[in-house]
Amino acid sequence: MLNVFAQEKELLIIGTMHTVPSVVSHSYKPLLKYAKGYKPEAIFVEDISPEDTLSLKNFTPRFLKLADSVSQVNIIDEQLFQILRAKQLSDMDSCDFSFLANAYLQKRDRANHTYYNYLKTYGTAGSKKPQRRENEDLIFPLAVSMGITELLPVDDHQTEPEYQRAWENAMEAGKEGDNLILVKLIKKDNRNCIWPAMWGNLGKYTNKPETLQRYYEINSCRYVTDPNEYSRAVQQLWDGRNMRIAENIAEQLKKHPYQKSVLIIGAGHVISIKEALAQVYPELKVKLMYD
Numbered sequence: 001m002l003n004v005f006a007q008e009k010e011l012l013i014i015g016t017m018h019t020v021p022s023v024v025s026h027s028y029k030p031l032l033k034y035a036k037g038y039k040p041e042a043i044f045v046e047d048i049s050p051e052d053t054l055s056l057k058n059f060t061p062r063f064l065k066l067a068d069s070v071s072q073v074n075i076i077d078e079q080l081f082q083i084l085r086a087k088q089l090s091d092m093d094s095c096d097f098s099f100l101a102n103a104y105l106q107k108r109d110r111a112n113h114t115y116y117n118y119l120k121t122y123g124t125a126g127s128k129k130p131q132r133r134e135n136e137d138l139i140f141p142l143a144v145s146m147g148i149t150e151l152l153p154v155d156d157h158q159t160e161p162e163y164q165r166a167w168e169n170a171m172e173a174g175k176e177g178d179n180l181i182l183v184k185l186i187k188k189d190n191r192n193c194i195w196p197a198m199w200g201n202l203g204k205y206t207n208k209p210e211t212l213q214r215y216y217e218i219n220s221c222r223y224v225t226d227p228n229e230y231s232r233a234v235q236q237l238w239d240g241r242n243m244r245i246a247e248n249i250a251e252q253l254k255k256h257p258y259q260k261s262v263l264i265i266g267a268g269h270v271i272s273i274k275e276a277l278a279q280v281y282p283e284l285k286v287k288l289m290y291d
Helices: 002-008 029-038 053-059 061-073 078-085 094-106 110-122 134-146 160-173 176-192 194-198 202-206 209-219 229-255 267-280
Strands: 010-016 042-048 152-155 260-266 285-288
Touching: 010 029, 010 202, 010 209, 010 267, 029 134, 029 202, 029 260, 042 053, 042 110, 042 134, 042 229, 053 061, 053 160, 061 094, 078 094, 094 110, 110 134, 110 152, 134 260, 152 229, 160 229, 176 194, 176 209, 194 202, 202 209, 209 267, 229 260, 229 267, 260 267, 267 285
Parallel strands: 010 260, 010 285, 042 152, 042 260
Antiparallel strands: none
16 A cells, blocks of 8 residues: 555656756746646755754854754744644734744754745745746745645755765876867856757756756766776766765655645756666656656
């Protein structure tokens, strides 16, 4: 019986741009419309789980320091926290949003701290002007429209310093031909995205199979034709990070009854995570925008 329920579960992965320039400030609109049409019950986001101290230290040390310093002087009213978590967004006011923003800060949960800060500032109606960031223009409005009160952070930065060092070394040690390939890939992307961006379709362009493949090859050094120890390290570290993200997603999906969920994450991760999920959670149906 459990296997039948597991097979019914589905995850849509949407690749996104973390930020966009002001000239294409409405680029998230088509992605938001598409995601709303999917009607997800849960939203997985590219933020770090509060329990992953190593990743917090590596990637968001200032947030970690702030969270821990606040928690040393303030005590969370846990009973009120649980009461508010059970409420619908429409039944909360700005004081509730403020309390939850502070509570999630003390719990080291940056995803939900920023979500409730957004709600405290703009309310459930949202910002009237585009903020040009994936959180404010895509993830948070989607969560509000679906009545979702808690985001699910699944990112991993446990090997961030090693990945950055390997990438820098790979660039320095790369053969001229491989460096030229990288330059061409980046130029091709810059050239190909112009018209879609100007017509408001940058998000759709970002999720095209050929675009996802290009980002996948760049981020993992798979474009390299003459691999060295550093480019191989980049590939291994990139795949390892995405495998751990996939494991975090699988763990959450197996614990909760969500049947339809969405992962909104940087487009360079999409292919790696889909491949990793096929290994760690083969029963899960994974969809991309252009499937």
